[in-house]
Amino acid sequence: MPAEAVSPQASSLQLSVLGGVRASRDGDDLALGGPRPRALLAALVVAAGRPATEDLLIDAVWDSEPAPAAKQALHTYVARLRGVLEPGRSARGAATVLVRGSGGYALAVRPEQVDVWAMRELAARGATALAQRRPHERCPCWTWRWPPATAPRSATSPTAPSWPPRWPR
Numbered sequence: 001m002p003a004e005a006v007s008p009q010a011s012s013l014q015l016s017v018l019g020g021v022r023a024s025r026d027g028d029d030l031a032l033g034g035p036r037p038r039a040l041l042a043a044l045v046v047a048a049g050r051p052a053t054e055d056l057l058i059d060a061v062w063d064s065e066p067a068p069a070a071k072q073a074l075h076t077y078v079a080r081l082r083g084v085l086e087p088g089r090s091a092r093g094a095a096t097v098l099v100r101g102s103g104g105y106a107l108a109v110r111p112e113q114v115d116v117w118a119m120r121e122l123a124a125r126g127a128t129a130l131a132q133r134r135p136h137e138r139c140p141c142w143t144w145r146w147p148p149a150t151a152p153r154s155a156t157s158p159t160a161p162s163w164p165p166r167w168p169r
Contacts, residue, residue, distance in 0.1 A: 032084060
């Protein structure tokens with residue numbers, strides 16, 4: 001999505017799925033709720049800004065075993081998630097972050113606002129630099145918040161994160 005199409009409200013929003021599904025605004029974590037709203041957000045992130053159909057989202061939220069009233073429940077989860085991602089928006093106001101089009105629901109944020117989208121772009125830039133024999137060009141790959149939920153542990157302390165990571169030379 002072009003940067004100029006992103007609302008000012010969305011500009012300070014950060015979404016993360018690397019190490020756990022999280023959202024923050026101006027550095028403050030947002031209360032996403034339990035596993036189903038987080039699964040909904042994760043499915044929208046995986047769709048990478050393209051519309052995700054209700055059927056696809058229902059499969060993602062209910063792990064292919066939908067509840068009897070899954071469509072209505074999905075609409076409730078979307079409304080609640082919009083309330084978190086788009087504070088101050090009236091119930092009937094136009095959505096600016098979690099939008100609905102003819103193909104389904106999508107996230108309307110810039111790639112750098114979603115950790116995995118940004119990481120994909122950085123990896124592509126790195127691959128291009130390597131293909132063009134410019135390996136000296138560095139890409140800032142550690143852009144997401146550390147430690148992720150599954151941070152590696154130090155060999156000397158099973159509870160302390162191993163930071164900074166030590167890579168083989």
